[in-house]
Amino acid sequence: MDINQAKDIVIKAGKELVARGLIARTWGNVSQRLDEKTMLITPSGRDYLSLTPAVIVPVDIATLEYSGEVKPSSEKAVHASCYRIKNAQFVIHTHQLYASVVSACGIDSFETDKKFNLLGGRVIAAGYGLPGTKKLNENIEIALAQTNGHAVIMKHHGALCFGSSFEETFEAAKQLEDACKVYIEEKFKQVSGEKYADPTAMAKFALALNGILVEQLETRGIELNSNKRENAVINTELEVVALSYLKKPLRPMVDDFAQIVGTKMKDGGDSVDRRTRILKHAGAVFVKGVGAICAGPTQDDAKAVSMILEKNCMAYIGASLHGKVKPINRFESRLMRTVYKMKYSKQINK
Numbered sequence: 001m002d003i004n005q006a007k008d009i010v011i012k013a014g015k016e017l018v019a020r021g022l023i024a025r026t027w028g029n030v031s032q033r034l035d036e037k038t039m040l041i042t043p044s045g046r047d048y049l050s051l052t053p054a055v056i057v058p059v060d061i062a063t064l065e066y067s068g069e070v071k072p073s074s075e076k077a078v079h080a081s082c083y084r085i086k087n088a089q090f091v092i093h094t095h096q097l098y099a100s101v102v103s104a105c106g107i108d109s110f111e112t113d114k115k116f117n118l119l120g121g122r123v124i125a126a127g128y129g130l131p132g133t134k135k136l137n138e139n140i141e142i143a144l145a146q147t148n149g150h151a152v153i154m155k156h157h158g159a160l161c162f163g164s165s166f167e168e169t170f171e172a173a174k175q176l177e178d179a180c181k182v183y184i185e186e187k188f189k190q191v192s193g194e195k196y197a198d199p200t201a202m203a204k205f206a207l208a209l210n211g212i213l214v215e216q217l218e219t220r221g222i223e224l225n226s227n228k229r230e231n232a233v234i235n236t237e238l239e240v241v242a243l244s245y246l247k248k249p250l251r252p253m254v255d256d257f258a259q260i261v262g263t264k265m266k267d268g269g270d271s272v273d274r275r276t277r278i279l280k281h282a283g284a285v286f287v288k289g290v291g292a293i294c295a296g297p298t299q300d301d302a303k304a305v306s307m308i309l310e311k312n313c314m315a316y317i318g319a320s321l322h323g324k325v326k327p328i329n330r331f332e333s334r335l336m337r338t339v340y341k342m343k344y345s346k347q348i349n350k
Contacts, residue, residue, distance in 0.1 A: 006032045006040050007053040009166055013092060014048035022094040022173060028158070029073035031091045032166075033083055037061055039091075041079055044071040045343065074132035078140050078160060085144045088162035090169045095256060097311055098180035099159040104253040104315035105322045112149075112179045118163070118172040119179055120149030128155040130332055131255060151176040156328050157255055187321045203242035206320040212245050231299050235284075235306045236291035239313040244286040251327035253315035256308050258333040259340035260301075265309070268293070284309050 129136025268275035
């Protein structure tokens with residue numbers, strides 16, 4: 001394939017990830033096989049809506065070597081493994097919603113319906129490893145060797161989808177998302193005895209499993225000026241309202257929560273001063289029975305916090321259906337948060 005044509009496809013795919021809500025901010029990545037030895041991959045830490053051919057990086061599949069000043073995605077080794085083990089032509093790493101929820105449930109695999117023909121009858125969940133590490137890639141390689149489909153889940157992280165083309169890979173991502181949603185809903189009906197997987201019923205049931213009984217979940221709203229933060233948004237989605245009733249801090253179920261929101265999220269109580277103090281060290285704070293205040297250096301950052309918070313709350317609910325909830329351990333959460341803050345502060349300065 002011509003290199004310019006291949007770069008255009010990678011750029012198109014990056015924009016498609018954003019349009020479909022499969023990533024938040026710069027999380028996630030895209031690559032295209034150029035030839036037997038080389039892949040083209042998105043750069044590290046760049047906005048996908050501003051990608052140009054000049055920043056799409058050629059990387060050696062065998063050695064991971066590259067040239068130039070633009071750094072390729074930190075997950076380049078994961079992409080290279082797809083090309084080597086599955087002979088893929090196109091790869092996307094996503095942080096899509098329901099696949100991320102399943103990634104936090106502690107399961108190693110689940111079976112899928114035949115209608116999800118690109119999933120091979122069973123979705124494998126690769127063991128957890130910190131982003132960009134050798135351990136993560138080793139766990140991915142094990143999962144790739146086991147799967148007969150075109151997608152694997154990355155525990156506490158997201159999903160890896162691959163195929164013979166841009167179109168097949170995105171279809172695999174769609175089928176994975178649909179299959180994960182079906183799995184969570186069926187799991188709820190199995191453990192609750194309910195006939196329907198209503199989101200409100202699921203949220204209340206998850207709270208009950210954690211010893212919290214809430215008769216009614218509703219959105220009551222909150223005035224933003226009660227906490228004078230210019231770059232802040234209020235999240236009053238059902239799952240966030242439900243988790244605002246937790247009697248302990250919410251910890252990271254997926255690693256982008258640890259990075260951009262923080263190592264734990266607390267209840268801000270009724271005190272504006274308390275909420276403000278909490279927001280100095282975390283991206284969000286709960287307001288019991290209302291939802292959460294999400295903040296960041298910019299309005300876009302605040303929106304990203306809100307999106308990731310909502311996903312983390314859904315992941316907590318999904319994990320509750322499987323027994324004891326096991327968030328990412330505290331040391332790894334602190335490490336990811338520190339590394340993210342250092343890297344992002346440099347990007348802001350640039």
